[in-house]
Amino acid sequence: MTQQQMATTAPSRAEALRGLCGGSVQLPGDPAYDMARSPWNLQMRDHPAAVAYPAFPDEVAEVLRAAAAAGLKVAPQGTGHGAPPLEGRLADAVLLRTSAMTELDVDPDRRTVRAGAGVLWGDLTDIVGRHGLAARHPSSPDVGVVGYTLGGGIGWYARKLGLQCNAVSAVELVLADGTFVRATADRDAELFWALRGGAAPLGVVTAMEFEVFPLATVVAGHLSWDWTAVERVLPAWVAWCADAPEEATTSFRLLDVPVDDAIPAELRGRRIAMIDGAVLGDDAGAREVLAPLRALRPEFDTVARVPAASLVRLHLEPEGPTPAYASSTLISGLPDAAVARVVEAVGPGSGTRLAAAELRQLGGALSRPEPDGGALSALDGQFLALGLGLGGGNDDEWDRQRADAARFLSAVEPWASGRQYLPMLDERTDTRKVFPPGVHARLSAVRRAADPGGLFLAAHHEGTRVPAT
Numbered sequence: 001m002t003q004q005q006m007a008t009t010a011p012s013r014a015e016a017l018r019g020l021c022g023g024s025v026q027l028p029g030d031p032a033y034d035m036a037r038s039p040w041n042l043q044m045r046d047h048p049a050a051v052a053y054p055a056f057p058d059e060v061a062e063v064l065r066a067a068a069a070a071g072l073k074v075a076p077q078g079t080g081h082g083a084p085p086l087e088g089r090l091a092d093a094v095l096l097r098t099s100a101m102t103e104l105d106v107d108p109d110r111r112t113v114r115a116g117a118g119v120l121w122g123d124l125t126d127i128v129g130r131h132g133l134a135a136r137h138p139s140s141p142d143v144g145v146v147g148y149t150l151g152g153g154i155g156w157y158a159r160k161l162g163l164q165c166n167a168v169s170a171v172e173l174v175l176a177d178g179t180f181v182r183a184t185a186d187r188d189a190e191l192f193w194a195l196r197g198g199a200a201p202l203g204v205v206t207a208m209e210f211e212v213f214p215l216a217t218v219v220a221g222h223l224s225w226d227w228t229a230v231e232r233v234l235p236a237w238v239a240w241c242a243d244a245p246e247e248a249t250t251s252f253r254l255l256d257v258p259v260d261d262a263i264p265a266e267l268r269g270r271r272i273a274m275i276d277g278a279v280l281g282d283d284a285g286a287r288e289v290l291a292p293l294r295a296l297r298p299e300f301d302t303v304a305r306v307p308a309a310s311l312v313r314l315h316l317e318p319e320g321p322t323p324a325y326a327s328s329t330l331i332s333g334l335p336d337a338a339v340a341r342v343v344e345a346v347g348p349g350s351g352t353r354l355a356a357a358e359l360r361q362l363g364g365a366l367s368r369p370e371p372d373g374g375a376l377s378a379l380d381g382q383f384l385a386l387g388l389g390l391g392g393g394n395d396d397e398w399d400r401q402r403a404d405a406a407r408f409l410s411a412v413e414p415w416a417s418g419r420q421y422l423p424m425l426d427e428r429t430d431t432r433k434v435f436p437p438g439v440h441a442r443l444s445a446v447r448r449a450a451d452p453g454g455l456f457l458a459a460h461h462e463g464t465r466v467p468a469t
Contacts, residue, residue: 010049010092013070017050017094020062024053024100037095039080040142041426042323043398044087048075048095055100060204061178067094068176068455075457076204078117078144082151084325084426085459093457098146101206106131112169114209117146121312122319129309134215136164139315146208151199151423152376154384156220156278156311159249159364165197166373167210173203176455185372194446196374199422199434201456202447219286220311221303222276223293227254230273230347233296234359237275238334240292241382246364248289250277251315253358254346258390263316266300271348276314277361318390325389325398327405328424330381330417334359341411346387352404353397355390359383375435375443380419385412422460431460 011028018025026036027050036051038044049072054060067074073093075086098117104124105114108131115124122141128134136155138148153164161167170184171192181203183192194202225233237252244250252275259269275293279286283305290303318324331338344350346357362379369378387405392398420433432440444462 010072013072014050014094016070017052017063017066020066021052021054021059024055025063026051036097038321039077039083040321041080041083042321043325043392044080044083046087046090048090048093051095051097053097053100054204057172057174057180057206060096060174060206061180063094063096064174064176064204064455065178068453073457074176074204074455076201078147079120079142081140081143082147082423082426082459085428086457089457096204098144098204098206103207106133106212108133111212111214112209113212114207115145116207117144117205119145121145121148125309125312128212129216129307132214132216133212134218134308134311135210135212136161136167137312139312140317140319141312142319146205148423149208149210150195150197150205152197152379152421153423154360154362154366154379154421156218156249156314157280158366159361160246160280161213162365162368162370163197163373163376163379164210166370166377167212168196168208168374169211170209171195171205172207173205175203176451176453190446191450192374194375194443194450197376198374198443198446199376199431199460200443200447200462201458202450203456215280215308217305218278218280218308218311219283219290219303219305220276220278220314221306222274222300222314223290223296223298223303224267224272224274224300225296225298227271227273228348229296230254230343233273233275234343235336235339236296237293238339241361241363244361245289247280247285248277249361249364250275251358251360253356254352254354255356256354257316258355262319264300264302278311278314323391323393323398324426325392325401325405326386326424326426327402327409328384328386328421329409329412330362330379330419330421331383331385331412331415332380332417333382333415334412335415338412338415342408345408345411346404350407352408353389353401354387354404354408356386356388357408358386358388360386375439379421381417384421384424385409386424429460431462434460 026033101116101118103116346352387408389401
């Protein structure tokens, strides 16, 4: 950055971007700026130097070149679910929103999908469902396809099929110098490897292609109890997980259910213990798999054969922009001592304010590295522990929810695998906690080659220490 650029404020330098993207660039003071800068996670209150909405790769290239010339960083963003790790670092950056890239094509014969960077999972699951197909989608319909996939992707079929990032066959992106690249296993293979689960800003992804699979219906739903049953239900679920077939992928949650018309009336405003998920296979096989859980006499049982496309809303996650906080860790197992500590930390009598304390079942295909997989080809853990806060309202309430999430994760820390899963982590962390040393070094080398000038802001830190932000 030149001395002249240093003496000029970022918003002034960002004036060079005005008029790009067909006029879809918002600067501080513009009428639409506040709406443009707001991500899905409304806890974020950053004021970037500019917000750009390119609709095509050539527009992305123009924004990148203009930002670099103005001495500004670039932060690509789809929906903004994963925005919190960037908090406080956007003042000298262009927020590049990809939501205008909404291309979505399904090839039912080849069982492939091509999705632009602005496509949401709710739209994609509906469209592929019309062809009797399903994808390795997440548990929320308004998560972006690209962002979820770049970080890994744990869905309701994960224990059988693995991570969504390893279903990808091609990624199209614009590099820092404005070059357009189509990365595949045969072309730019090292970049292709890093894009699948590496979660590093290697460029602006504009589209990706991946496989889907035939599945019109699936046995899925939830079994729910009052949360006072947790001491009976949680250890039974943990024991069930040890022998569950890979066709079953579930989660256990202690939920503070809001009063919301989108939620079944019998659950609204209650504290409940819930097991939800899906079982691949026929009805008889699913009944046999679920029999030990049903023997726990749930108060509500919605498990039935349903359209596969409906599973994207199974988890009852909030839709639309919402203030949220998430923190998680991967754990190797849940012995009796761990279960007792979980109940103490987030069960009845704990005073927890978390919207959800979740234990997501992993293992199966998620534990086996794929020979041709990407940077993240497996997860080191049998469960993912996740503390989720929603709608804290004020800073004091958010502080309390963060403290409650920390208490939950501290309860299982003795059984942690030592690895983290970035898409479910709102704190900025050292990525060496995510990837083994060899993988981390390889990712860092790819990033240096793809973005030698450091144009793109990394959500997480790649060094030995996380600096203060």
